Amino acid sequence: MNGAMEFLLWTKGPMFQIALGIFAVGMLARLFEILLLGRATNHAEARAGEWLPGLRTVFTRTIPDPGTFRRAPFDVLVGWIWHLGFIIVLLLSVPHVELVAGVFGVSWPTLPNPVIDLLTAITLAGLVAALLHRLLHPVKRRISIPQDYLVWALTFAVVLTGYLAYHRLVDPYPLALGMHILSAELLLICLPFTKLTHIFTTVFARWYNGAAFGRKGVRS
Amino acid sequence: MAATQTLAEQLRAQGVSRRGFLKFCAATASLMALPPSLIPRIAEALEAARRPSVIWLSFQECTGCTESLTRSHAPTLEGLIFEAISLDYHHTLQAASGEAAEAARLQAMRDNAGAYLVVVDGSIPGPEANPGYSTVAGHSNHAILMETVEHAAAVIAVGTCAAFGGLPRAAPNPTGARAVMELVDDKPIVNISGCPPIPMAITGVLAHYLTFGRLPELDAYRRPLAFFGESIHDRCYRRPFYDQGLFAESFDDEGARQGWCLYRLGCKGPTTYNACATQRWNGATSWPIEAGHPCLGCSEPAFWDAGGFYQAVSVPPRVNAEALLGAGAAGAALGAGTALAARRFTRHEQQQREPVTVEALEKRL
Ligand code: HEM
Ligand code: HEM
Ligand code: SF4
Ligand code: SF4
DSSP states (O other), X not given: OOSHHHHHHHHHTHHHHHHHHHXXXXXXXXXXHHHHHOOOOOOSOOOSOSHHHHHHHHHHTTSOOHHHHHHOHHHHHXXXXXXXXXXXXXXXXXXXXXXXXXXXXXXXXXXXXXXXXHHHHHHHHHHHHHHHHHHHSHHHHHHOOHHHHHHHHHHHHHHHHHHHHHTTOSSSHHHHHHHHHHHHHHHHHHGGGSXXXXXXXXXXXXXXXXXXHHHTTOOO | OGGGSBHHHHHHHTTOOHHHHHHHHHHHHHHTTOOGGGHHHHHHHHHHOBOOEEEEEEOBOOSHHHHHHHTSSSSOHHHHHHHTSEEEEETTTOSOOHHHHHHHHHXXXXXXXXXXXXXXXXXXXXXXXXXXXXXXXXXXXXXXXXXXXXXXXEEEEESHHHHHOTGGXXXXXXXXXXXXXHHOOSSOEEEEOSSSOOHHHHHHHHHHHHHHSXXXXXXXXXXXXXXXXXXXXXXXXXXXXXXXXXXXXXXXXXXXXXXXXXXXXXXXXXXXXXXXXXXXXTTTTBOTTTXXXXXXXXXXXXXXXXXXXXXXXXXXXXXXHHHHHHHHHHHHHHHHHHHHHHHHHHHHHHHHOOOOOHHHHHHHO
16 A cells, blocks of 8 residues: 555654664764864964853854844845744644654643744745845855755755645645655755754854954954 | 345335435435435435345454444434345354355355445455464455455445554554455455444445445545545544644643643544544544544554554654664764874874975975
8 A cells, every 4th residue: 555644654654764864874973073073283372262252152153243234134134034933843833842752752842833833934935035035146146056955945845844734735634744754854864964064063163263263362 | 035125115114214214315415425416316216226235254353343333323224224235144243154154155146246245344364374364164364355356346345454454454464464455456445444434434335336336436545535535633623722722731631621632642633534523423422532532543544553642643653762873873983983084194194294494495496
């Protein structure tokens, strides 16, 4: 039998294991590699500490400085909006919290479905706007590589299929939910090997930046 | 004798009024999503219908499906319609036994070749399984099924075991249990799944067959759309709570007392197609979700292996935590290995490095 239900059970069963496995191997390999490699030794004499400026930069870079905002208000605003929507929906919706509770046994409060649904709609709109901007802005368009579009599509697919499933816009429903889970798995599989790695590496990158500047006694 | 009586005569003999009969026809029409204009046609066709010969085969089953049908608040009209078919073989219900029972089956097959219906409940150990796992009168279930369906007009798989394999097929499926539709591929098949199936769905399909001489419209799993066209979730009276995000989180919390949605308690209503929410059970007294229990998804394929009954639809059936930890450790080792190799290479290169002074360079150039 090869119907919608079998497809859903395949995405919830074997495919889920495979995706988690590839993600675990890939992500830990990359993180260990990056962290153990460290930075090139700096032979210059340190003028100040590294840790504090590093940590400070992790936070300060998260909030764009006025210059960046003035130069690229669209990227900052839209980027912030859909990133926040995405992360809140992922972490605070009932099915996802149940998933974590079912697999890892830890659980936390959730947001009501209508709130999650509104955030989903905002996230979808934000992602579409980000893509349009990338396509219409002459500079962004020139510096974009195919992978940028792949990463966008992977991200968009998960949110879109989640929305379709919640509103039961695909019939039969197991097909809709299976597509949602499969797209989340594709995102997970590609995460360690594409620019999506930034989900985990942005924080280190910012620390390295701040630390390097701090060592030189420069504010970043 | 009985086989020559029309359904109308049969019903009259059992004291069913014409009014009651028409009510049944109207109910059938609305259930099967047929326009009301067809009610007279249904009544006419049913009244004139000869009792079709039905051979009921029970294989790896628990008799729950037969119970569901025969205990369905007799004497309902559905029950009478069911009695009005010529049930020529049903080894749980028939009086004959042993050789006589088998002879009755073979007789019915001969007399009604090409016209009889085969109803199956229970799963069947497939052709590759040990035939001894389930036998009737010394014959394997598989042999009896293949022999009986050969000259059948259609096959009705009643219950999730016959439709999809059901409980006997749950991992690791020790008896090699299979569904009817996996073994029979040259006959019209209807699946009336459910554990047990809703009695009205069985009689509705029979009434449709008697009226139109063909099977009703089916979904991708060959289930009659009239009963399986909508999900439990789409017709659930608790749905407004789901839409507002109001959930019971245990069986005795405030949410449970308020009758909120059972999603977090493991309700499989969102993925389950069946008519419980509209037909309800026990003469429309109540149904599982109304009684405060999540839907188990009993009318769906592989429902027994589809995840914990008390875990939400989003939770995968099982995650192999050790394999995952192993994968993580392997990844960490791989990453560490590459990094250390790179560092060793750098150190090696540094050791090979020959510092040059300006004087040395001048001398060389
Ligand atoms: C599951 C989480 C995340 C996903 C799926 C994701 C995905 C993406 C995608 C698709 C883009 C490109 C947007 C475009 O094409 O315009 C992007 C950009 C970016 N992401 Fe993420 N990201 C995630 C988490 C994070 C986190 C945690 C951070 C920071 C700590 C971050 C920082 C950034 C930045 C700075 C950019 C570039 C500016 C922008 O387009 O907003 N992201 N991300
Ligand atoms: C990156 C990962 C994921 C993202 C961003 C994501 C996002 C979403 C979104 C946007 C919705 C719809 C919310 C709404 O419109 O109200 C949703 C619903 C849902 N998601 Fe995910 N999801 C992810 C991973 C998963 C995974 C791995 C599973 C299960 C194994 C899952 C199971 C569900 C379920 C069951 C629903 C509810 C659908 C319904 O209510 O009918 N999600 N998700
Ligand atoms: S109780 Fe089950 S079927 Fe009813 S709304 Fe909640 S999840 Fe859907
Ligand atoms: S409520 Fe769900 S589990 Fe219960 S009988 Fe109906 S379909 Fe089966």
